[in-house]
Amino acid sequence: MVYATQDGGGGRKLRVGMVGGGRNAFIGAVHRMALRLDDLIVLTAGALSADPENARLSGADLGFAPDRAYSDYREMAVREAARPDGIQAVIIVTPNHLHYPVARAFLEAGIDVICDKPLSTTLEQARELVALTQEKKLVFAVTLNNTGYPMVRQAREMIQAGELGDLRVVHATYIQDWLTNPIDADGQKQAEWRTDPTRAGSSACLADIGVHAHNLALFVTSLELDKVSADLTTFVPGRRLDDNAHVLLRFAGGARGVLAASQVAVGNLNGLSLKVFGTRAGIEWVGETPEFLRFTPYGEPTRVLQRGGPGSSGEARRGSRMPAGHPEGYVEGFANLYRDAAELIVARRSGRTPSAAALAATPGVVDGARGVAFIEAAVESSRNDGAWTSARLI
Amino acid sequence: MVYATQDGGGGRKLRVGMVGGGRNAFIGAVHRMALRLDDLIVLTAGALSADPENARLSGADLGFAPDRAYSDYREMAVREAARPDGIQAVIIVTPNHLHYPVARAFLEAGIDVICDKPLSTTLEQARELVALTQEKKLVFAVTLNNTGYPMVRQAREMIQAGELGDLRVVHATYIQDWLTNPIDADGQKQAEWRTDPTRAGSSACLADIGVHAHNLALFVTSLELDKVSADLTTFVPGRRLDDNAHVLLRFAGGARGVLAASQVAVGNLNGLSLKVFGTRAGIEWVGETPEFLRFTPYGEPTRVLQRGGPGSSGEARRGSRMPAGHPEGYVEGFANLYRDAAELIVARRSGRTPSAAALAATPGVVDGARGVAFIEAAVESSRNDGAWTSARLI
Amino acid sequence: MVYATQDGGGGRKLRVGMVGGGRNAFIGAVHRMALRLDDLIVLTAGALSADPENARLSGADLGFAPDRAYSDYREMAVREAARPDGIQAVIIVTPNHLHYPVARAFLEAGIDVICDKPLSTTLEQARELVALTQEKKLVFAVTLNNTGYPMVRQAREMIQAGELGDLRVVHATYIQDWLTNPIDADGQKQAEWRTDPTRAGSSACLADIGVHAHNLALFVTSLELDKVSADLTTFVPGRRLDDNAHVLLRFAGGARGVLAASQVAVGNLNGLSLKVFGTRAGIEWVGETPEFLRFTPYGEPTRVLQRGGPGSSGEARRGSRMPAGHPEGYVEGFANLYRDAAELIVARRSGRTPSAAALAATPGVVDGARGVAFIEAAVESSRNDGAWTSARLI
């Protein structure tokens, strides 16, 4: 196995900007680590904060030219679009409610978008972004980043190759415990906005983590979700949105599923997992030990597939930087998303066709919109005492 | 730690009989291993088969006197009740639909009952058995045997002691793959009767394994199940009953849960597990590695509690025969049920009060009936498109 | 898969006696659980204690006739040999130093022997028992009980079938922590005699657990141990024998190994494990989760073989009582030893040839003697600063 050096080279890097992610923000720094790993992308501008002083200082931290450390994303979109050396794509890492207006502004300026999840806080906005992206013929990647794990990609590839047969049952779980106590009421910044309907949308738990479990299930299975029956709960007194969600799933074609998401599941730091069972085989993947994929053909012993090791598929190897047994993790998976998104953007700008692999592996605006449709359907179902509710995008 | 020798002693053993469990049966032999382990019980009579020849041969295998190898359980009940050396309790290990009439016959003969699960195939029958048991003031134990695992008992004890705080979320899973293919249609005996409505009842998957997950959840949490919303599916063409069940749970007091049971989950041989999350701590137990219990107080590292080891509670130690690290398993847990049931029966017969521990740890006729109520509620909910349906016994 | 009922039947059980194992003893009760599991053996006499009162009371616990509750094992050997209904085999569960004289007494009385490990406290005694057994043409089984685990037997079977190719490397580990503190000096009974040279022999740690790791390695690999280089240590001040042993191994044919045994390895309750690597594949087995065997053919993914599940070999299935996923444990493995030993004894007494499987799976007097040779060689090597020392029996 040859591991490609992932060094980008002088002068050929994609120029990108960032909205959100200033000092004291969390996820912006993760995106920056991910995009640095392969050296394919250089960050040259940003509206890192709406606060001018924070925007200026945060931009200086990252070495931006002073006139490219914006505090207004609209101004940034217009000016960068006008510069000959302007950014070629924007990364949006704001709270949820800003994804839509920021993405809209950059799409309208003709700039490709890499946006954090959930795509938007309403399905209507999500549909608008889908339409606008298609109209503008731009790249719109959504950092539903668990799709970047090599063994997740391998699972998808195996299912597409028919190794599981017809799919029957899907169990997706994403359980954490960081909202066990009312830290949102106590001023913890991350907790506060994620449980605030004006910034998070109609659900906290589903918008923060449930949408990851949903996307993971859809990405791996290639199934279309038809309907959901949900039971959303707010356990912590005073919390404004749900902190636990149990959702039954019905897929087009007859497969059934359960999705459980919780932020009050004491003892679970980031418990994402997926099980899929088909007529011929079953798989299991656990996010805290992402290098392994359990695979059992019916009537045979379970195989423990390990990234880079025997049985690694093409997609697992395409997303590998290290030999087997030298653990890769969250940032490496995230970096796979950036690598593929960069390929799509470079291809679009140069009029070339990107690789089918990069195209298939990159969650796009439609995948993002499906996540929002899922959230809205689950919220509505839960309000209607669990009535089965369509989660289709259209 | 002192491990009591579990030797019963000459002449002081409880005399029991068995209905079902003849040659070619499965679960009867398991019960017999379990009851032999501690040497507290001696099997002296049985209606091991309705087929006279099989009954005779099976009885000879077990050393029964020829006149105590019955082929008619009604005759057995009457005759054994009349003998001075007659059985003091009966073990019922027939297919589901016979639990009710057999149990009824022995209760009416004044003989204590140890009956396999599910208690009966209809809730009406279950309620009758509850009433009759109470009227006759007899012992009625139901071998919902997962409650016998020491670490399951410890989990219950910890929750009762408040170590988890108020309970919020319960995830119970029981997934297998042995019915992935239509082996019931191909004449596999165990598969055939378990998917036959006339012998299994209104559900196959829930009656066979879902009821274990339900009981495990209730036993450990001491919660009362209020309502269920269920989605039952039959994946294998031609199968007469469900082979997969996804059930949302609402408990009295506000806790919520998910129960997933499947017999087409390829790669799972006997995947029973339970997670419970409270305001103060969470636990996780996995049935295929039953010696361990993961326990996490909020804000502290996870503890791996091991049977017999540091942190073992009184109940875990009461149910232990071997030092820590010398694995105990299914039969040992089953034997704990028999040991406690024997204590209840001996106490009743001698007019003494059994230990509170044995009383609390033994699933009784009411627990059995709750299981049947759960099955009926889930079946009804699934037929009504997931409508929330009461699973209460009364 | 058909699981045979393991019921012995009336009047056809093997009659055995026991030396050692009275009230307050530990391992005797384990043996009794193991032999009861299959109902093939009935315990009818014993010298359960050298103390007459304890012997009497312990015998009554087990329902022995008063005249068969001996306090002198020599008297027991003579009298039982003379009775028409006398015992057909004896089980020896005394401290180590008594294994030899007790075994000798029963062999001389013409009675088959089932003896706990280590076979004796000196190699000279061990060789005498080998010679006497061969001279008397009796059965002599040694309860090196880890060989009874189904997945251990499967590992052996796979290696014998060549699935690992030529063996190269063996890692055997047995680590516990119960002697971390000087509980032997504080009067803990089990600790006291096991660290007492007059009762344990020349090594504590190796005689108690190292000999199990040694036997496990030899049983699984079918290799002959040639030489050892050892470093034995006593960490706890005042302890009279070693509590930690590190031993390098050289096998006939060129394979190399490491054996580590410790009773001061904090955090390990009963950490027995074995890894074997050959030219074609490798395996790993862990005693605290004995139902699983990891098997990796070179260049392929690791398989997790599970007792009773797909990929179970004939030997694994022969030693199974429960379906896959219904955990079996220590007692069940021990019972497999008793089942096979009983078959050997019954066959010898009736002049029949026992099954090759039972013969191969039962550790005999030669295996026991090899364990003593290993202990003596390691002690001698350690005294000689690690000089490579022959561990061969002859």
Add this chain to the structure above:
Amino acid sequence: MVYATQDGGGGRKLRVGMVGGGRNAFIGAVHRMALRLDDLIVLTAGALSADPENARLSGADLGFAPDRAYSDYREMAVREAARPDGIQAVIIVTPNHLHYPVARAFLEAGIDVICDKPLSTTLEQARELVALTQEKKLVFAVTLNNTGYPMVRQAREMIQAGELGDLRVVHATYIQDWLTNPIDADGQKQAEWRTDPTRAGSSACLADIGVHAHNLALFVTSLELDKVSADLTTFVPGRRLDDNAHVLLRFAGGARGVLAASQVAVGNLNGLSLKVFGTRAGIEWVGETPEFLRFTPYGEPTRVLQRGGPGSSGEARRGSRMPAGHPEGYVEGFANLYRDAAELIVARRSGRTPSAAALAATPGVVDGARGVAFIEAAVESSRNDGAWTSARLI
């Protein structure tokens, strides 16, 4: 917990060069990913290959100015030392035998060194490098990179704080299977030089991986290794150096250990692990799941400590970039080494004192030399039939 953004900022990055690591090399690319992660270091020059054409192309890949893409490391040392914008440190990622001459050249040019392991192929060279580093008062970091894992650092911190009490037993294992077959003879480049005495040194297995296990044990325990007794083996016919090593360890102060390293252990991709047992507690760390550390105080249940989670120590948190449960891996641990080494270099150059934490966590030239002393001692002991041989540096 606040996770610092790891962005380096414009113009303030450490300028470094690299020797080795051109096209088709393996470990150089890993180093480059690691140093990019935190954006503290910029690579501006290199002698990436001794082949001029490869050097030129590889330098262009990395955006080096053409005159800074050297093919002769001596020329590079001299010229870079003379440039006002010359490199401030060199990274050496050549095969083993070049570590010494290259390091020597840069030290003599007054340039700080970051060198891959093993430090050199002879102890004499290692001692020279120690002396030269001390004479020049330069920074010399050795990328014994497993010390960079946060939970490894936590283990060290806990032991230094006395949480394990006095240390007794150390088990270090590093087993792989990539040299199971004679791929070195078949021209696989990595295998070829690592088993070639002229490039690898006197041992293959110990120089490649054993030295990592050795360093991990010493780093975590803070013990000094006194003597070794070794058994080195070459299993693959035709191989010129060992592919398996079993080593007994004696530490100053009385602790004992076992180190097993193998490259023919089929089924192990990169099986590095460490267990340490003291009078008060024990720990276990496994390199393929590096986010977890098992910790057991004597008489208490095992804790599973997780990076970033409850119970994370200061050192674990200092080395964390992501919240708990978002897995970090090999590159992140490697990056911790680079971050600390950069701090040491910046501090030296500016005359400041670096943090005690960075100083303690960075393996230096003395640690590297200890590794070489270990290799030489083990080789000598094995040649002398396992005679205990000093592994001390002096």
